[in-house]
Amino acid sequence: xxxxxxxxxxxxxxxxxxxxxxxxxxxxxxxxxxxxxxxxxxxxxxxxxxxxxxxxxxxxxxxxxxxxxxxxxxxxxxxxxxxxxxxxxx
Numbered sequence: 770x771x772x773x774x775x776x777x778x779x780x781x782x783x784x785x786x787x788x789x790x791x792x793x794x795x796x797x798x799x800x801x802x803x804x805x806x807x808x809x810x811x812x813x814x815x816x817x818x819x820x821x822x823x824x825x826x827x828x829x830x831x832x833x834x835x836x837x838x839x840x841x842x843x844x845x846x847x848x849x850x851x852x853x854x855x856x857x858x859x
Contacts (some may be wrong), residue, residue: 777801777833780841783811785829794830799823803846808854816855823855 777783781801799813806825816823835841 773815776827777804777809777845778835778841779803779846783809783825784834785811785825786800786831786832795851799825801833803848804848805848808850810848824850826854 779801782798783801784798786796797813797815798813798815800821801809802812803810804827805824808826809830810822811825812817812820812822814820
């Protein structure tokens with residue numbers, strides 16, 4: 770997997786810190802679905818005890834990954850900010 774840097778595309782794997790935790794470890798991963806100005810929209814499990822799409826603040830993102838050697842398909846997807854930003858995915 771390679772770090773995508775600034776850009777991302779639908780299906781990329783993103784890792785993030787748990788809200789309020791600055792130390793390494795104990796984070797979450799999910800699949801990028803889209804984004805708005807302040808948050809990534811991420812499909813993941815155990816978000817509110819269910820599989821769902823949650824809005825995750827962009828500053829909690831640690832990395833966005835894509836399989837090495839595979840072309841990036843697509844580009845960032847802009848979505849409306851209709852739900853509150855998630856602060857507790859566990």
